[in-house]
Structure formats: C-alpha cells, structure tokens
Amino acid sequence: AIRMTQSPSSFSASTGDRVTITCRASQGISSYLAWYQQKPGKAPKLLIYAASTLQSGVPSRFSGSGSGTDFTLTISCLQSEDFATYYCQQYYSYPPLTFGGGTKVEIK
Amino acid sequence: EVQLVESGGGLVKPGGSLRLSCAASGFTFSSYSMNWVRQAPGKGLEWVSSISSSSSYIYYADSVKGRFTISRDNAKNSLYLQMNSLRAEDTAVYYCARDPGYSGSPGAFDIWGQGTMVTVSS
Numbered sequence: 401a402i403r404m405t406q407s408p409s410s411f412s413a414s415t416g417d418r419v420t421i422t423c424r425a426s427q428g429i430s431s432y433l434a435w436y437q438q439k440p441g442k443a444p445k446l447l448i449y450a451a452s453t454l455q456s457g458v459p460s461r462f463s464g465s466g467s468g469t470d471f472t473l474t475i476s477c478l479q480s481e482d483f484a485t486y487y488c489q490q491y492y493s494y495p496p497l498t499f500g501g502g503t504k505v506e507i508k
Numbered sequence: 509e510v511q512l513v514e515s516g517g518g519l520v521k522p523g524g525s526l527r528l529s530c531a532a533s534g535f536t537f538s539s540y541s542m543n544w545v546r547q548a549p550g551k552g553l554e555w556v557s558s559i560s561s562s563s564s565y566i567y568y569a570d571s572v573k574g575r576f577t578i579s580r581d582n583a584k585n586s587l588y589l590q591m592n593s594l595r596a597e598d599t600a601v602y603y604c605a606r607d608p609g610y611s612g613s614p615g616a617f618d619i620w621g622q623g624t625m626v627t628v629s630s
Binding site for chain 1: 543552553558568569608610611615616618620622623
C-alpha cells in the first residue's frame with residue numbers, strides 16, 4: 401500500500417497568512433492526488449483533484465501543486481472559514497486508496 | 509440537490525452484524541462508482557470499499573476484507589455495506605462518497621454523506 405505522509409500534523413496561523421501543507425507519497429503517484437477539507441462534525445469536502453485542479457465552487461485562494469511523490473496545498477490568504485483539518489489522498493494505486501494523516505490548521 | 513444520506517448505524521456487540529444504507533438523490537446514481545470511507549473517533553480518514561457503477565468491480569481494504577460486503581441497487585438509488593464479525597476497531601463514522609470519475613478508475617470523492625456512527629462495544 402502507498403503510504404501518504406502529511407506535514408506538519410498541526411500548526412497555528414493567523415487570518416491573512418499564506419499557508420502551505422505538504423504531502424509525500426511513499427512511491428510515485430504521478431498526479432493522482434486529491435485534497436480535502438474537514439471541519440469538526442462534518443463530512444470532508446473535496447478541494448483539489450489531479451494534484452492541481454480546483455474542484456468547482458472552491459475559492460481560488462486554494463491551490464495545489466506537485467507530482468510524483470511530493471505535493472503541496474497552499475492557501476494564499478487564510479480566511480476564518482479555512483480553519484479546519486486537511487487531508488491528502490492518493491488514487492494512483494488501489495486497493496487500497498489511502499489518505500494522509502491530516503493537518504489541522506488552528507487559529508493563532 | 510445532489511445528496512447522499514446514510515442510515516443504519518448504531519451500537520452492536522463484538523461479533524455482531526450491521527447493514528448500512530446510503531440513499532442517493534439529485535444525480536444519476538447508476539452512472540457513478542461509489543465508496544465507503546470511515547473515520548474512527550478523533551482519527552483520520554480510512555477508505556473501506558469501492559464499487560463500480562454496474563457492480564462489476566469491487567474493492568476492499570484489507571482490514572475489512574472477508575467481513576464486509578459492499579453492494580448497490582441502481583433501481584433504488586442505494587448503496588449498502590453489510591458488516592459482519594464486527595470488532596471494536598470498526599467503531600467509526602461511516603461515510604458514503606461518490607466518485608466523480610475524473611480518473612476513469614477509483615479516484616477522488618466529490619460528494620459525501622453526513623455519516624452514520626457505528627459503535628462496536630459490549
């Protein structure tokens with residue numbers, strides 16, 4: 401199974417900050433990577449697929465990049481509604497489809 | 509409105525069984541692969557199982573293989589997860605999720621239900 405490792409596991413940031421979350425795959429996954437946002441008590445929400453394609457309706461302050469084994473999710477100007485946990489997921493090799501452990505973005 | 513609504517969760521004893529359902533509306537259910545994803549309390553997301561639009565392709569995580577069975581009824585716009593031989597480590601919120609087919613094979617999940625809680629405890 402492909403292991404997905406996110407870093408950091410959590411951090412604090414302020415509204416207006418530019419933040420970057422990293423996801424590393426244990427082997428190459430081309431661009432078969434998705435990013436999700438999850439708020440407490442809610443289902444995950446798809447933000448980005450194919451490593452860099454923004455899902456319809458997602459604000460343009462979210463962007464994704466990378467291919468192969470190293471990927472990043474960037475929020476260009478953090479808004480109050482962006483404080484949440486973010487997960488990456490690979491769909492290059494299955495089963496299993498695998499998620500990263502999550503990155504919690506907290507208010508500083 | 510595109511919507512997925514899970515039901516069937518609850519408290520069950522170790523070794524017991526439970527059947528989860530997911531009712532789809534607002535889209536052509538029969539055109540999409542569907543999935544179950546779970547999340548143990550305070551933990552991350554774990555993919556459980558996938559089923560293709562016509563049920564031709566079915567996949568399971570090793571942790572549930574041989575105990576869980578995914579199925580669907582396209583006439584009823586419904587997805588199911590039959591869970592047998594339940595263990596404490598199966599305790600989680602179970603989500604059904606739609607695969608939009610961006611990759612032509614199991615992929616990302618664009619629509620999620622609200623989840624149903626399964627608790628396995630004596």
